Amino acid sequence: MRNLPLRLARLGRALRAEGVATTLRDELDAAEALALVDPEDCEEVRSALRIALKIARAEVETYDRLFDAFWRDEPEVVPVARRRPPAPPSLPRGRALHWDPDTRRLEADAGSAPAGHHPGYSPEAVLRRKAFDEEWSARDLVRMERLLGRLARRLATRRSRRLVPSRGRGRADVRGSYRRALRTSGELLSLARRARAVDEPRVVFLLDTSGSMDTYSRFLLTFALSLRRAAPRAEVFAFNTELVHVTRSLAPDKVRLTLDRLAASVADWSGGTRIGACLGDYYDEHLAREPAAKTVVVVLSDGLDRGDPSLLADAVRRIQGRARTLVWLNPLLGDPRYEPAASGMRAALPFVDHFASAHDLESLERLVPHLAG
Amino acid sequence: MKAEIQELLAALEAEGYVAEPATATAVFLSREMRKPLLVEGDAGVGKTELAKVLARLLGTELIRLQCYEGLDVQTALYEWDYPRQLLRLRLSEGRGEDPREIEARIFSREYLLERPLLRAITHPDRSPVLLVDEVDRADDGFEAFLLELLSDFQVTIPELGTIRAEHPPYVVLTSNRTRELGDALRRRCLYLYMEHPSLEKEVRIIRTRWPEAEERLAREVGRFLRGLRARPLVKSPGVAETLDWTQALVTLRQGSLEPDVVRQTLGCLLKDRHDLEALTPSDVASLVALAREESP
Numbered sequence: 171m172r173n174l175p176l177r178l179a180r181l182g183r184a185l186r187a188e189g190v191a192t193t194l195r196d197e198l199d200a201a202e203a204l205a206l207v208d209p210e211d212c213e214e215v216r217s218a219l220r221i222a223l224k225i226a227r228a229e230v231e232t233y234d235r236l237f238d239a240f241w242r243d244e245p246e247v248v249p250v251a252r253r254r255p256p257a258p259p260s261l262p263r264g265r266a267l268h269w270d271p272d273t274r275r276l277e278a279d280a281g282s283a284p285a286g287h288h289p290g291y292s293p294e295a296v297l298r299r300k301a302f303d304e305e306w307s308a309r310d311l312v313r314m315e316r317l318l319g320r321l322a323r324r325l326a327t328r329r330s331r332r333l334v335p336s337r338g339r340g341r342a343d344v345r346g347s348y349r350r351a352l353r354t355s356g357e358l359l360s361l362a363r364r365a366r367a368v369d370e371p372r373v374v375f376l377l378d379t380s381g382s383m384d385t386y387s388r389f390l391l392t393f394a395l396s397l398r399r400a401a402p403r404a405e406v407f408a409f410n411t412e413l414v415h416v417t418r419s420l421a422p423d424k425v426r427l428t429l430d431r432l433a434a435s436v437a438d439w440s441g442g443t444r445i446g447a448c449l450g451d452y453y454d455e456h457l458a459r460e461p462a463a464k465t466v467v468v469v470l471s472d473g474l475d476r477g478d479p480s481l482l483a484d485a486v487r488r489i490q491g492r493a494r495t496l497v498w499l500n501p502l503l504g505d506p507r508y509e510p511a512a513s514g515m516r517a518a519l520p521f522v523d524h525f526a527s528a529h530d531l532e533s534l535e536r537l538v539p540h541l542a543g
Numbered sequence: 544m545k546a547e548i549q550e551l552l553a554a555l556e557a558e559g560y561v562a563e564p565a566t567a568t569a570v571f572l573s574r575e576m577r578k579p580l581l582v583e584g585d586a587g588v589g590k591t592e593l594a595k596v597l598a599r600l601l602g603t604e605l606i607r608l609q610c611y612e613g614l615d616v617q618t619a620l621y622e623w624d625y626p627r628q629l630l631r632l633r634l635s636e637g638r639g640e641d642p643r644e645i646e647a648r649i650f651s652r653e654y655l656l657e658r659p660l661l662r663a664i665t666h667p668d669r670s671p672v673l674l675v676d677e678v679d680r681a682d683d684g685f686e687a688f689l690l691e692l693l694s695d696f697q698v699t700i701p702e703l704g705t706i707r708a709e710h711p712p713y714v715v716l717t718s719n720r721t722r723e724l725g726d727a728l729r730r731r732c733l734y735l736y737m738e739h740p741s742l743e744k745e746v747r748i749i750r751t752r753w754p755e756a757e758e759r760l761a762r763e764v765g766r767f768l769r770g771l772r773a774r775p776l777v778k779s780p781g782v783a784e785t786l787d788w789t790q791a792l793v794t795l796r797q798g799s800l801e802p803d804v805v806r807q808t809l810g811c812l813l814k815d816r817h818d819l820e821a822l823t824p825s826d827v828a829s830l831v832a833l834a835r836e837e838s839p
Contacts, residue, residue, distance in 0.1 A: 191726070193730060195730060196730065199576070199578070199733070202576055203572050203576065203733075206545075206571070206572060206575050206576070207545050207548070207568065207571075207572075208544055208545040208548075211544050211545070213564065214544055214545065214548065214564065214568060217564065217565035217568045217569070218568050218572060220565075220734075221565070221568065221569045221572055221733045221734055221735055222572065222733060224581075224729050224730060224732070224733070224734035225734070225736075226734075226736070227583070227736045230736070331611075331612040331613035332612070332613040332615065332682065333613065333615075345617070345622065345625055348625030348626055348628075348629055349623070349625050351625075351629060352625070352628065352629065352632070355632065355636065491723040492723055
């Protein structure tokens with residue numbers, strides 16, 4: 171094979187142009203592998219380079235196409251549009267749909283979703299089911315904030331399976347006790363203990379502030395704020411046409427003030443949405459730089475996107491791959507007549523771990539176990 | 544095809560492991576380039592088995608580290624044998640030995656419990672195969688630690704100093720993709736994605752493992768599985784399930800697929816309630832008919 175280094179470099183560049191992250195190191199591995207296999211056997215070279223370049227399964231199609239060009243030694247591969255995600259599943263129309271977390275599929279409801287039925291009266295129970303777009307009194311609001319605060323605290327105390335040394339609680343640590351006894355020349359004076367570590371979840375809220383979400387923004391922001399009080403590592407981003415990191419402009423206890431401040435700092439507040447582009451930005455600028463599998467990402471949006479649906483699906487797929495859990499809260503889902511017909515929403519669904527409604531407090535409460543994941 | 548890869552393919556098959564050429568290429572490259580091999584794929588495609596066969600093939604020991612959430616250094620790398628150290632301490636004190644000498648003695652290799660990772664780099668005479676199974680289940684802190692170990696094959700124990708591998712192990716890491724692994728770890732390895740085997744491969748695997756199964760049965764099982772995997776399933780059956788099922792059919796002395804028997808033994812293949820419920824008797828019948836179509 172002639173001109174190998176050049177051809178390999180070209181292949182690497184073509185892969186990067188299509189969003190497959192290969193590095194120089196991978197190319198060096200590829201060169202080494204190539205020297206070890208039969209250079210005349212197309213299939214063998216194909217798999218050797220795939221192995222050495224660490225091509226993930228989702229990228230195999232792109233790779234195969236570019237490899238063919240590499241094999242034929244075409245001078246330059248014209249980068250085509252970014253790889254397309256699988257087509258969204260076709261959904262039965264005309265019936266209400268719900269998200270089945272077990273099958274990770276949208277299921278058609280036999281009837282419509284059960285209407286809010288009140289088994290017994292208690293102010294809190296009513297409050298929990300009061301939809302966010304109804305009228306709320308000042309007293310209701312205070313009570314709601316308290317309830318949200320409680321949820322947030324529960325969330326922030328997830329226990330890891332890792333055992334760490336602890337004082338006075340947890341199970342006895344025999345090895346630790348012996349180790350401690352070595353210091354006192356072998357006398358077992360006290361018992362060492364180990365307990366499950368508290369794993370503070372990193373929760374990130376991506377809050378859609380477009381016009382269609384206006385009525386819900388206040389509540390979802392309150393939730394994010396109370397969560398931040400209990401888990402200081404929670405972060406909040408707002409987006410509509412661009413992504414803005416708003417954690418620092420949050421004023422705890424002052425939702426009104428925060429909303430005003432946000433409206434001032436976020437361009438085009440309550441305007442249209444480019445969800446796909448904004449989520450893509452979030453992945454590239456933030457999530458990709460964090461240690462894997464630590465972050466729970468919560469997207470609060472109705473999925474009414476003005477951009478390209480394939481862009482959204484692609485961003486959501488990448489986020490899911492890297493996050494501990496990806497939760498999508500859609501306030502419209504509380505409406506039994508709703509079906510996620512918005513093309514963006516449908517494109518994103520296959521990659522969402524939990525698709526839930528967020529139209530009242532009860533729905534937020536059900537969310538807590540998923541966030542603690 | 545390169546002669547060495549062809550030989551490896553044949554050798555793997557002789558050990559009862561029917562592999563795709565890509566798998567043999569990956570093993571060959573990992574051996575020649577001395578790089579860890581990261582194998583991903585659905586459960587039951589033969590990831591763990593690959594490491595076992597490799598160890599048999601190289602005539603060396605297989606050291607296995609099963610990962611889980613909360614796996615710590617004491618379980619993975621090394622730990623001091625505290626009870627024995629204490630005992631030694633008590634005995635030596637009674638004899639009035641020099642404390643410094645006692646200390647040097649109880650913190651020697653003799654009192655070190657070697658866990659899989661340390662054992663893999665201290666093998667006395669030849670490179671073992673280190674299998675780090677389901678690395679995606681360990682926390683990412685452990686992943687970072689593993690990365691360090693895999694780059695230098697050396698470990699520093701505060702009381703003893705640095706231990707460097709004289710015979711660096713062949714490393715195979717497997718992942719079920721319960722979470723995406725960090726980029727750094729993947730870049731450090733060679734990467735192989737294992738697919739379900741092709742029909743021909745699967746029939747060969749069945750025949751290799753269960754020679755009692757007749758050719759006709761093996762082909763029907765293979766075709767049935769292909770039809771089954773094409774359906775939307777929560778948990779797609781892997782090769783391990785295929786072999787379990789074949790064993791069941793052989794035990795029941797079946798020479799060919801019968802819808803009734805298939806229905807009764809479906810539990811070998813489908814291990815999710817939703818999948819079992821979704822497959823109606825008529826579905827089974829049509830899958831069986833499809834599988835038997837080409838049989839004489």
